[in-house]
Amino acid sequence: MTLIQRLKEPKEGSFAEVFKYKDLLVQLVTRDIKLKYRRSFLGYVWSILNPLLIMIIMAAVFSFLFRREIVYFPIYLLAGRSMFEFVNTAVSKSLNAITDNTSLLKKTYVSKFMFPLAKITAAMVDFVFSLGALILVMLFYSIKDGVMLFSPWNLGIVTVILQGYIFAMGLGFLLAQLHVFFRDIKYIYNAVSIMWMYCSAIFYDVGMLYEKAQEQIAQGAVPFAQYLAWIIERLNPMYIYIKEFRFFIWAPTAGDLPTWAVPDGWDILLGIVYALAMFVIGSFFFKRNQDKFILYV
Amino acid sequence: MEDKNTAPEYIIELNDVTVRYNKASEKIDNLKEYFVKLIRHELMYQEFLALKNIDLKIKRGEAWAIIGTNGSGKSTLLKVISRILKPYKGTLTVNGSIASLIELGAGIDQRLTARENIYMNGCLLGYTKKFIAERFDEIVEFAELEDFLDTPVKNFSSGMKSRLGFSVATMVKPDILIVDEVLSVGDVLFRKKCENKMSEMLNEGTTLLFVSHNMETVRKMCNKAIWLNNGVSVMQGDADKICTEYTNTVGEKKAKEKAERAKKEAALKKQAEELAAKRKNKS
Numbered sequence: 001m002t003l004i005q006r007l008k009e010p011k012e013g014s015f016a017e018v019f020k021y022k023d024l025l026v027q028l029v030t031r032d033i034k035l036k037y038r039r040s041f042l043g044y045v046w047s048i049l050n051p052l053l054i055m056i057i058m059a060a061v062f063s064f065l066f067r068r069e070i071v072y073f074p075i076y077l078l079a080g081r082s083m084f085e086f087v088n089t090a091v092s093k094s095l096n097a098i099t100d101n102t103s104l105l106k107k108t109y110v111s112k113f114m115f116p117l118a119k120i121t122a123a124m125v126d127f128v129f130s131l132g133a134l135i136l137v138m139l140f141y142s143i144k145d146g147v148m149l150f151s152p153w154n155l156g157i158v159t160v161i162l163q164g165y166i167f168a169m170g171l172g173f174l175l176a177q178l179h180v181f182f183r184d185i186k187y188i189y190n191a192v193s194i195m196w197m198y199c200s201a202i203f204y205d206v207g208m209l210y211e212k213a214q215e216q217i218a219q220g221a222v223p224f225a226q227y228l229a230w231i232i233e234r235l236n237p238m239y240i241y242i243k244e245f246r247f248f249i250w251a252p253t254a255g256d257l258p259t260w261a262v263p264d265g266w267d268i269l270l271g272i273v274y275a276l277a278m279f280v281i282g283s284f285f286f287k288r289n290q291d292k293f294i295l296y297v
Numbered sequence: 298m299e300d301k302n303t304a305p306e307y308i309i310e311l312n313d314v315t316v317r318y319n320k321a322s323e324k325i326d327n328l329k330e331y332f333v334k335l336i337r338h339e340l341m342y343q344e345f346l347a348l349k350n351i352d353l354k355i356k357r358g359e360a361w362a363i364i365g366t367n368g369s370g371k372s373t374l375l376k377v378i379s380r381i382l383k384p385y386k387g388t389l390t391v392n393g394s395i396a397s398l399i400e401l402g403a404g405i406d407q408r409l410t411a412r413e414n415i416y417m418n419g420c421l422l423g424y425t426k427k428f429i430a431e432r433f434d435e436i437v438e439f440a441e442l443e444d445f446l447d448t449p450v451k452n453f454s455s456g457m458k459s460r461l462g463f464s465v466a467t468m469v470k471p472d473i474l475i476v477d478e479v480l481s482v483g484d485v486l487f488r489k490k491c492e493n494k495m496s497e498m499l500n501e502g503t504t505l506l507f508v509s510h511n512m513e514t515v516r517k518m519c520n521k522a523i524w525l526n527n528g529v530s531v532m533q534g535d536a537d538k539i540c541t542e543y544t545n546t547v548g549e550k551k552a553k554e555k556a557e558r559a560k561k562e563a564a565l566k567k568q569a570e571e572l573a574a575k576r577k578n579k580s
Contacts, residue, residue, distance in 0.1 A: 012380075024420035031417065035408055107404035108397060109380035110421055184327045291383040294376075295318060296326070 013290060015283045017111040024110070028118035033125060047129035051082060052136065062203045070205060071254045074137055075149075076246065080202040082130055083160070083245040087168045087238060088193055090123035094172030095179050095186050102297040112290045113283070116176040120168050124161065134249065141253075149253045156248035163275045164241050170278030173286040180289075180296050199231075200238045206260045233260075233267075237274035240267050305392050308472060308504050309355040309378060314387035316348040316373055316528075347373040349528045350387070355521075357393075357472075360505040362515040362536055364543055365525035371508050374525065375399060375475055378506065393472025393504070396422075400477075401462030407451040411442050411461055414450055418465040432468055439494075440464040441487070456484065463491055467498070474498055475506045512540045 010016035018025065037043040055078045063073055070076050094116035098105070101115050142149045179185040206229050213226035232239050244263050251257055263271075348370045355361055363371045376382040377389060379397050404421060405414050415436055419429035429436075437443055440460040450458060467474075474495065499505055499518075509515050515522065515536060522539040524531045532539050 021420070021423065023424075023426045024417075026426070027413075027417045027420045031406070031409060031413065034413075038408075103403045104421060106381060107400065108395075108421060110423075182326060182328050182331065184329070294382055 013111075013287055015113055015287065018113050018117055021111055021114055024114055025118055025121065028114065029122045029125060032118065032122035036126075044129060047126055048132040048136070051078065051085070051130045052133040055081065055133070055137070058203060066204065072141060072149075072250060075134070075141065075253060076205075076250045077203055078134055078137055079246045079249045080200070080242045082127065082134060083164065083242045084197060084200055084202055084238060085130075086123060086127035086161075087164050087171075087241070088196070089126070090120040090165075090168035091171050091175060092186075092189060092193065093119040093123060094168075094176045095189060097172075097176050098180050098293055099183075099297055105294060105297060112293060113173070113286065116172045116286075117169065120165065120172050123168070124165055127161070138249075138253075147253075151252040153248050153252045157245055160241055160244045160248065160271075163244075163271050167237055167241070167275040167278050170275070170280070170282035173282035174278075177286045177289045177293075180293050196236075196238060199236055200242055201232060202242070206232060206239075207258050210260065234270065237271065237278070240271040240274070243267060244271060305390075306356065307354045307390070308357045308392050309353070309506075310388075310390040311351050311353040311377070311384075312388045314348055314351045314353075314377060314384040314389060315346055316370075316377060316382060317385035318345045318347050347528050348377070348384075348525075351528075351530050353523060353530070353533070355504060355506075357504055358502045359521050360499060360507065360519040362519035362522040362540075363506065363508045363525065364510070364512075364515065364522060364539070365531075366547065368527075369525040370528040371525055372399070372477065373528075375477060375506065375508065378473075379475060391473070394469070395473045395475060396466050396469075396471035397475040398463065398466055398477065399475060401459045401466065403462075405450055405458060405462060405465075408449060410447045410449055411437075411440075411453075412446045414461065415465055419468060422466075422468075424469070429468070436464045436468050439490070456487070460487055467494060470498055470501060471503060473504045473506065477508045512544055516540055 007016050007019055010020060037046065040046060042049065055074055058081070059074045059077055062077070097115035097119045098112065104110065104115075105112070138149045141147075175185055175189060209225045209229035209232075213223040213229065216223040216225060233243075240263075243261070244267065246261065247263050251261055254261070351374065353374075363374060365371050373382065375397070377384055378391065379395055379399070380389075380391070404418055406417060409417065415433065416426065416429055420426065437446065440457075440463070442457065442461060445453070445457065450461070453461070476495070495505075505519065507515065507519055519536045521534065522536040523533045524539050524543050532542060
């Protein structure tokens with residue numbers, strides 16, 4: 001069977017079935033976005049305003065706490081945080097996707113992949129809206145410093161968003177199905193996501209860890225900072241995506257870049273492998289357990 | 298399109314279908330309990346078979362009634378046929394589209410408006426947005442909700458909600474219509490309208506699956522019936538015959554129960570009288 005045939009006539013319960021329900025996906029995503037801002041005075045503006053306000057607070061706090069200068073720190077910070085929030089929101093929302101749509105599941109047969117997928121897609125749409133904040137900040141600095149901070153490189157973020165989307169799908173599917181059977185997953189994820197945030201170099205940079213490692217080596221101690229940097233750079237897919245995202249948004253503004261800021265071949269390879277592997281694992285378990293959902297919701 | 302000659306003989310075919318539930322006394326839905334039970338080897342599966350080896354073959358255009366006492370597996374059977382529940386054993390083949398009027402309110406999002414709900418539910422049933430847009434006016438007209446299209450459904454009365462549910466569920470003439478109990482909601486006029494629509498569908502060759510406790514309605518609407526008891530198919534066949542058998546058996550059972558209850562009550566009364574007499578003697 002060719003791929004196109006398989007997409008046209010998907011097996012019941014397979015991921016390919018979502019293509020049959022693409023209109024439902026649009027409905028579910030617009031529902032999420034509409035309901036989020038219904039009855040709020042500023043509506044969609046919050047998608048931009050919210051990250052902007054958080055960025056201002058964080059930028060103020062962290063430029064006070066850390067002596068170290070990062071060029072255009074607000075852009076660096078906002079780029080990293082936006083990417084993290086995209087994947088994090090997508091995953092944490094898709095956790096509840098099955099348990100919140102019980103009434104729909106009991107009504108008719110529908111591809112169950114749709115529910116987490118809709119949450120993840122809504123998170124991506126919201127993320128795209130929030131890029132408006134990034135544009136505003138870049139515009140502000142462009143005018144303030146009289147330099148052009150926008151460049152064609154910026155368009156490269158599409159490749160990163162795609163990787164983040166696929167990765168979030170995998171993790172979202174995996175946790176959404178697990179959450180049906182074990183309701184503690186939500187609390188565990190909430191705690192883990194805090195640790196994940198600190199391990200993703202959002203308000204600091206990995207260069208700091210390398211400097212610390214130099215100090216440790218100079219003192220004759222074990223360079224733990226170096227190990228930590230290796231873990232963050234190689235084992236944390238979120239950091240790879242943040243690094244790539246920053247490379248397209250912040251790096252062109254920063255002039256001469258330190259080596260830690262430029263993605264190498266390993267980053268590109270690992271980023272893609274993590275996304276695809278997560279997707280395969282997540283959809284495998286989701287597919288295997290989906291028939292049992294109705295007995296547990 | 299398939300023409301009548303090559304179309305399969307049966308529109309719904311169940312072969313040896315068994316549905317299993319986990320009847321564990323306490324539901325394990327957190328990790329701690331899971332591991333505690335795993336270590337103590339208490340993670341036993343208390344199985345409960347809601348349907349046992351059901352064979353059912355339904356031809357195109359037939360009207361089937363599903364009868365049985367509460368908890369006999371009627372709703373489970375409907376859920377299996379609507380593909381909501383997967384059988385644990387056996388196979389199910391359905392050759393056609395299904396409209397289910399099981400829970401009219403289910404699937405309607407309280408926070409959305411009537412308009413948004415129509416699109417949402419249509420898409421949920423697998424139709425495209427364009428297809429729904431073409432039928433939109435018809436649906437609204439049938440539900441009599443022209444003036445409330447942009448009102449959130451949470452502000453609707455229950456009658457309005459079921460009207461919306463009914464017209465969404467029957468937006469297209471389905472091959473199979475599943476109805477659970479009589480539509481007891483809505484006013485007389487709307488009920489009449491629903492009944493008309495249903496008989497219109499039946500006349501056009503829709504296959505009906507109908508659950509009811511009312512034997513008169515069953516006799517009137519259906520020509521075939523399946524009688525379920527504790528998940529087992531007791532009898533299948535002609536609706537009239539099965540209704541009579543069912544009424545007799547259930548009637549007997551009820552009479553027996555009534556006699557037993559009367560006996561118990563009499564015994565209690567006697568006891569109470571004796572007690573009263575004793576008390577009198579003491580004083």
